[in-house]
Amino acid sequence: MKTYMKILFFILALIATGVVVYISYFAKHYPIPITNRASFDAKLKFIHENINVNEVDTLIVGSSVGLNNIQGAYLEKVSKKCNVVLNLSVHGAYTRQTRQLLELSDAFPKLERILYVGQYTDLGITHQFKDYNSKFLMKYIRNEMNPIEIFLVFFRACNNLFFCINRQMTWEKIYKNKDSFHYIEYDSTGSVPLQINAKITNPGRWGGAQPGHMPEISYGAIYHMSRRAFDKGIKFYFIQQPYRAAIAERDSRVKNALTTFSQRVSHIMKENNGVFINLHTKLQFDDTHFSDRSHLNSKGSKVEALEVAKIIDATEK
Numbered sequence: 001m002k003t004y005m006k007i008l009f010f011i012l013a014l015i016a017t018g019v020v021v022y023i024s025y026f027a028k029h030y031p032i033p034i035t036n037r038a039s040f041d042a043k044l045k046f047i048h049e050n051i052n053v054n055e056v057d058t059l060i061v062g063s064s065v066g067l068n069n070i071q072g073a074y075l076e077k078v079s080k081k082c083n084v085v086l087n088l089s090v091h092g093a094y095t096r097q098t099r100q101l102l103e104l105s106d107a108f109p110k111l112e113r114i115l116y117v118g119q120y121t122d123l124g125i126t127h128q129f130k131d132y133n134s135k136f137l138m139k140y141i142r143n144e145m146n147p148i149e150i151f152l153v154f155f156r157a158c159n160n161l162f163f164c165i166n167r168q169m170t171w172e173k174i175y176k177n178k179d180s181f182h183y184i185e186y187d188s189t190g191s192v193p194l195q196i197n198a199k200i201t202n203p204g205r206w207g208g209a210q211p212g213h214m215p216e217i218s219y220g221a222i223y224h225m226s227r228r229a230f231d232k233g234i235k236f237y238f239i240q241q242p243y244r245a246a247i248a249e250r251d252s253r254v255k256n257a258l259t260t261f262s263q264r265v266s267h268i269m270k271e272n273n274g275v276f277i278n279l280h281t282k283l284q285f286d287d288t289h290f291s292d293r294s295h296l297n298s299k300g301s302k303v304e305a306l307e308v309a310k311i312i313d314a315t316e317k
Contacts, residue, residue, distance in 0.1 A: 023158045030168050032157040034140070036130050038167060038175065039091035042184050047141040051086055051190075056108040058115065060087040060191070061098050064181065065241050066117035067091065069296045071305045072189025079309035081316050082113070087190035089117065091182055094125045095218040099225050103134035105234070107142050113235040113316075115308065116225065119243065119294050120261035121210045123218035181205075181295065193301055198292035205292040209247050212257025219264055226272035235316065236274040238265050239308060242285045242300070244293045277311055279304060 026032065031041035047053070058075070060066055066089030076085045086108070088101055098116065105111055139145060140153065158164040175184045179201055186192060198206040222238070229236035240262055248254045262278050269276040283289075289300030296304060 019161065022161070023154050023164075026158060026164050026168060027154045030164075030171055032154055033163060033167065034137070034153070034157055035132070037090065037092070038171075039182065039184065040093075040129070042175065043088065043090055043190060044137060044141060046186055046190055047086065047088075048143060050188075051141070052084075053107050053142050054109060055084045056086045057110050057112045058082040058085045059102075059105060059108065059111060059113075060085065060089055060115045060117055060189075061093075061101050062089045062117040063093045063098070063122050064089070064091045065119050065122065065294060066093075066115075067190075067192050068181075068194050068291070069241055069301050069304055070115070070117050070191065070239070070308060071187060071193055071298075071301045072191040073187040074302050074305040075309055076189065078306050080313045082309065082312060084110075085189045087186075089190075094127065095122050095221045096126050096128050098122070099221040100129050100132050100134070102225050102228070103132075104138055104141070105229075105232075106134075107138040111234055113237065113312065114225075114229050115237045115239055116222070117239045117241060119241040120212060120214055120257045121294065123214040123261075124211060126215055126217050181292070191301070193298035194291040194295060195298060196291045196295075197297075198290075198295075199287075202292065206244075206290075207247065208293070209251040209254050210293070212253050212260070214257070214261060214264075219268065222265060223268050223272065226268060226274040230272045230274070236269070236272065237277060237308075237312070238269055238274060239277045240265065240280055241294060242280045242283055242289070242296065242304075244287065244290055245284065246287070247293055248280075275311075275315055277308070279307065283307060 031038060031045045034041050034044060060070060060072055067087060072085040072087040075082050090101065093101060174180060174182050177183060179196060181196065184192060226236045243258060248258060258280060266276040285300055289296055291297045
């Protein structure tokens with residue numbers, strides 16, 4: 001009986017050790033499941049490991065349009081005002097989710113400005129992040145947890161080992177594939193310049209028009225974000241993104257959506273002392289700047305960063 005118990009305890013100890021080793025390995029190489037979205041977890045991991053939150057003066061927020069359409073590292077280089085930029089944008093973070101993201105702005109004590117990089121298509125879906133705890137996430141990205149708390153975060157996140165194993169198996173396929181719009185390879189600020197050409201790889205994304213559904217609740221989220229920034233003394237810029245001219249010119253629905261969106265957001269910015277920048281009309285990009293109908297490639301996102309830098313420097317001079 002004693003021998004049996006020894007063997008049993010040895011096996012259990014071996015399993016426990018294996019679990020601890022795997023969790024440590026997973027946490028080092030892959031984003032631990034803190035939220036209900038892998039791309040959000042990846043951004044939190046990036047900030048936790050790479051960003052001095054006490055130095056950030058400029059936040060970029062939005063969906064993948066914000067993530068891909070402006071290069072934070074180049075903005076730092078060319079702007080006299082934006083010295084330490086963090087791109088907090090997350091794949092698929094529609095307007096109401098971006099409002100949730102901006103609850104994390106309190107983690108950055110030197111924050112001076114917020115750049116919401118958006119498009120009318122961001123308003124159509126009104127989902128929010130589930131079980132969202134901004135105070136917990138701020139503590140995590142600010143590295144204010146002790147080693148035991150950090151380990152407990154990792155352990156709880158991977159209490160379902162099969163979930164973590166599945167994320168590990170799909171990570172390279174989905175998020176490390178340069179031909180995917182879910183690709184994640186951050187620059188020093190958390191932006192992701194694209195090299196994709198959807199005209200070849202995904203003609204539907206290149207030439208297909210998108211619906212112009214823009215619910216009032218989404219406009220309300222923009223109002224709330226800009227008002228909150230104003231109340232905290234933070235400059236708020238809303239940057240309307242370029243859309244492929246060939247689609248806007250042929251499809252009246254897209255043209256009308258772009259115009260309506262511009263008018264409504266411009267009005268909200270005036271109410272809350274924000275700045276509205278319409279880069280769709282200002283830059284008038286040709287197809288060489290796009291990866292698909294609304295996502296810019298690395299060429300386009302670099303030009304946009306330069307233009308935004310000029311406007312910010314002139315506005316805050």
